[in-house]
Amino acid sequence: MSKKQLLALNKERINHLRKLCKDAEKKGSLPNALLKIAYEEKWFKLFLPKVYGGLELDLPEALRYEEQLAYIDGSLGWTITLCAGANLLRATYTAIKRLLFSPLPKYALEAVAP
Numbered sequence: 296m297s298k299k300q301l302l303a304l305n306k307e308r309i310n311h312l313r314k315l316c317k318d319a320e321k322k323g324s325l326p327n328a329l330l331k332i333a334y335e336e337k338w339f340k341l342f343l344p345k346v347y348g349g350l351e352l353d354l355p356e357a358l359r360y361e362e363q364l365a366y367i368d369g370s371l372g373w374t375i376t377l378c379a380g381a382n383l384l385r386a387t388y389t390a391i392k393r394l395l396f397s398p399l400p401k402y403a404l405e406a407v408a409p
Contacts, residue, residue, distance in 0.1 A: 302336075302363045309367055316368035325374070333375065338364070341379040349382075 315329040325333075333339060341357040343349020352360060357379065365372025 302360065304363065304367075312367045312371070316371050320370065329371075338375045339378045340382060341375075342383040 312329075312332070315326055315332075318326050319329060337343075337348070337350050338360075340347075340349035341352045341360055343351065345351045350360075361372050361376045361379070364375050
């Protein structure tokens with residue numbers, strides 16, 4: 296995959312995905328066929344490291360990827376953005392939690408004490 300076109304898109308594939316998205320709109324949920332494609336293409340794992348089965352895209356690459364999905368269907372792009380983003384947050388959660396909620400070292404407390 297090139298950086299310019301991350302998804303293998305052609306008119307036939309775009310039309311097929313748009314049909315599945317219309318079906319999803321009518322059904323009120325993602326059809327199994329669309330979920331199967333999303334899992335096979337690793338759309339929910341844009342940020343996940345390759346060692347864990349993800350695509351390990353950096354933010355600009357992932358945004359281009361999501362933009363291409365949104366071109367096909369806005370709801371599809373939005374859904375993938377939310378789900379892939381949740382994985383990004385989950386991957387950084389432990390580090391963020393440690394940074395925000397760990398007790399401050401004694402010297403840090405002394406620096407702000409009156």
